[in-house]
Amino acid sequence: MASWFKMVISIKLVMKAFSLTCWHILIRGISMRDLVPYLKLYRKHWFGLTVGMILGLLTLLAGLSLLTLSGWFISASAVAGLTIARQTFNYMLPGAGVRGFSMARTAGRWGERVVSHDATFKLLADLRLFFFKKLTPLIPGRQTNLRDADLLNRLVADVDAMDHVYLRLVSPLVIGVIGLLAVTGFLAWFDLTIGLTLGAVLLSLMLALPVIFYRLGKSNGEELTYAKANYRVKLLDWLQGHAELLLFNAEDRYRKEAESEQEKLLAAQRKMASLTGFANAILMAATGWTLVLILWISADGVGGAMPDPFIAMVAFATMASFEMMMPVAGAFQYLGQTLTSARRLNEIIEATPDTQFDPNGHQAVVHGDISIDNISYTYHDSEQPVVSNVSIKLKKGEKLALLGRTGCGKSTLLQLITRNWDPQQGQISIDGVALPSWHETSLRTAITVVSQRVDVFNGSLRENLVLAKPEGTDEEFKASLVRVGLETLLEDKGLDTWLGEGGRQISGGERRRLGIARALLHNAPILLLDEPTEGLDRRTEQQILSLLLEHAKDKTVLFITHRLVGLEQMDHICLMDEGEIIERGQHQELIAAGGRYTELCNRI
Known part of the structure; x- marks a missing residue:
């Protein structure tokens, strides 16, 4: 039995050495990081x-x-x-x-x-x-x-x-x-x-x-x-x-x-x-x-x-x-x-965001002054700047319309103001504070965006509205829907109406107005509108524009459009082409100047 015991111990030692060698190979081959x-x-x-x-x-x-x-x-x-x-x-x-x-x-x-x-x-x-x-x-x-x-x-x-x-x-x-x-x-x-x-x-x-x-x-x-x-x-x-x-x-x-x-x-x-x-x-x-x-x-x-x-x-x-x-x-x-x-x-x-916010950044109640100083921006892996040497100054309550053909840099300018990207040249400031110095929560709270694409989530009407105002009540949600003409959505199940993936249960115009209802609920001092009435008929367009301008009476507004509607009520109008502002002024001034803006108006 003693010889058998020694043989068992020897076999065990050999097998253990073999196994440890295998594990050494395994550990070297695995990056547990x-x-x-x-x-x-x-x-x-x-x-x-x-x-x-x-x-x-x-x-x-x-x-x-x-x-x-x-x-x-x-x-x-x-x-x-x-x-x-x-x-x-x-x-x-x-x-x-x-x-x-x-x-x-x-x-x-x-x-x-x-x-x-x-x-x-x-x-x-x-x-x-x-x-x-x-x-x-x-x-x-x-x-x-x-x-x-x-x-x-x-x-x-x-x-x-x-x-x-x-x-x-x-x-x-x-x-x-x-x-x-x-x-x-x-x-x-x-x-x-x-x-x-x-x-x-x-x-x-x-x-x-x-x-x-x-x-x-x-x-x-x-x-x-x-x-x-x-x-x-x-x-x-x-x-x-x-x-x-x-x-x-x-x-x-x-x-x-x-x-x-x-x-x-x-x-x-x-x-x-x-x-x-x-x-x-x-x-x-x-x-x-x-x-x-x-x-x-x-x-x-x-x-x-x-x-x-x-x-x-x-x-x-x-x-x-x-x-x-x-x-x-x-x-x-x-x-x-x-x-x-x-x-x-x-x-x-582990990817690094293109724009990083300072967790200890500036936090304050925003008044609404916007300053854009000589900014330029070029997309990653591109050589042609999409925004070039643009400067705009808006005081609280002023409204600016930004015109231009598709691809001239209008929407990119909105992305820069919301700091989805940072310009490679120049600086954008709100209330005299540069955007990179703002705390993200304060910046997001200060700006309402109505974009060309309205994202509707696979949930109820209430869940899609609570994104804009988490503390909002059902009465506020219903009132915002009525203001934008979506009271028909409240007829059956009310705020529990299911919208489906991407809002399949509602039309494109209803999705657009749902996005505007969110903007009304968010009620920030700065309002950025990117083709807010796209896809709406002329009558509804006039109603929505009147509603937005009434809502934004004391707000700073930057209104992007290629349809010459409501421009008489704007404090400033800028015409962009190839990333640059080629004309600026008020409606009557630009008409009198007889430039590109006048040509656009005459085509209508």
């Missing part, structure tokens, strides 16, 4: 995640105990039934233990699923909020070249992949290590050789399998992640643009592109399923060979005793111990996919 931002968020939910891990460990131990006790109980009962011991054998206590472990395993599994998944879902919700808060300052900016479908995939699929870190990596490994020590200690208490032998086999598998399956699943995990993203982009292109694609006879090509991406995704999923089957095959083979080895060692008896039912206990404990090995291969099989998703998220999270 990509997971650091997400591991930090785990601290917020440490209690739920820890309780889930403890329940998972108790469930595992209950399962191991159930199978081990059952094996011994069946064998001992059979032996007792064949001998005189059947009259004295205690059937009740082991039977109660089997039932107790069975109930504990069921309850523990249910509790572990409830607690760990509850904590994981809360964690994923926090991750999405964390990602969205990082994304918002980047738009508009250099990240605007990302497709909507790609951003959606990162927000949904890539964030979902982060739950693998806990559910498939941290938790299974921690539970597996503790379970391994428990099984080894339990069997070593009966027979040191058997306990150390099984412990060495399990430890070697626990160290070697992650290395093998990380290497096998790494490239396929990356392919699977990008296949999901590309398929989502192609599918949404086909679905959202279906009507236009039919008109231009391109629907068939886009559908084939979507089907091609689908085949790539299915191929990656099949390969991942094959790896899962391969892992199960390895574990089944390892279970069988380990069971043969343990039975051979224990054939002469356990702990130096004669052969007895404890041999069955050891055999069943060996089979049960491989239950904790099942998640280990899968943990690292999906690690490549998780790391790829983390890198895709980090492209957004």
